[in-house]
Amino acid sequence: MRPLILISPDERPSSDGRPYYYLRRSYGLAVAAAGGAPLMAADPACFSEYAEICSGLILSDGIKLLSPGRYGRTSEDIPGLSPFELPVSVARDSRELCLCEAFLRAKKPVLGIGRGMHVINVLLGGTLKTAKSDGHPDAMTHMTAVPGSVLRRLMGESFEALCCARQQTDRPGRGLVPSVFGEKGAVMGFEHEELPVFGVQWHPEPLAGDLELYRLNRDKDEARPIPEEEMKASRARAVTKKPDPAFPGDLEAAFSDPGPLFTYFVSLCEGGLHG
16 A cells, blocks of 8 residues: 655635645655655644654645744844735644644654745754745756765765745754755755654755746747647547646656655655664
8 A cells, every 4th residue: 555645735825815725736746656645734633633644744845934933033034025025824834833743743754845844944943044046946056965864865965956945944953964055055955863854945856847837838929829639639638547648738647757855755654764
């Protein structure tokens, strides 16, 4: 049986203002390709039950900052934004801190990505600081992993990865050891000295399909009309219920390489030893 991997979603309003949970498809597809069964955390009150039935937790990235009050700072510590403009979500902070605490208490694997990395750090008593980023999804960053760390074994000595951040680790929390650094010394990854817990500032999930669709949606002038024959073929493929690598909409659903970090994380959830 595949291990159940819980993924905490983002929260965004729809065009008419109604709240929605939002989860980019690449997270679940990477978990599935690595051998896990992805499950979205849809009830904020069920964190204890989730920690009992699921084998691991992934805290996803998102556009909202972690509230400065969570780590003993004030909104004035975020340069360029007034307290009324601060893009935070108290509800998401609470939901993910409770989820993370429940999984840590159960000593089950936890992977924090981007914002999720900050949730782990703050829960364990760490602090954050402001980072400069234009938020562009093509922002590749050069990183170096610390010798002897798990992340170095998985990612190699140095590598480039997608990283868009407006917050970053300032003081690491209890038991967290920085193991990946950016070119200017920023902490880009850490791992817990005892528990199977990791935080990474970059996006380890395969994003090729996401970025291609982003570019198509961004560059409207490059969009081409879809021929009738292609539409018919698309409808025919849809009823087969199988992904077609040749069809752009099925591109990411058909990938088979989840990347080293997701593969390792799911293996931990299957009962592998940390480290």
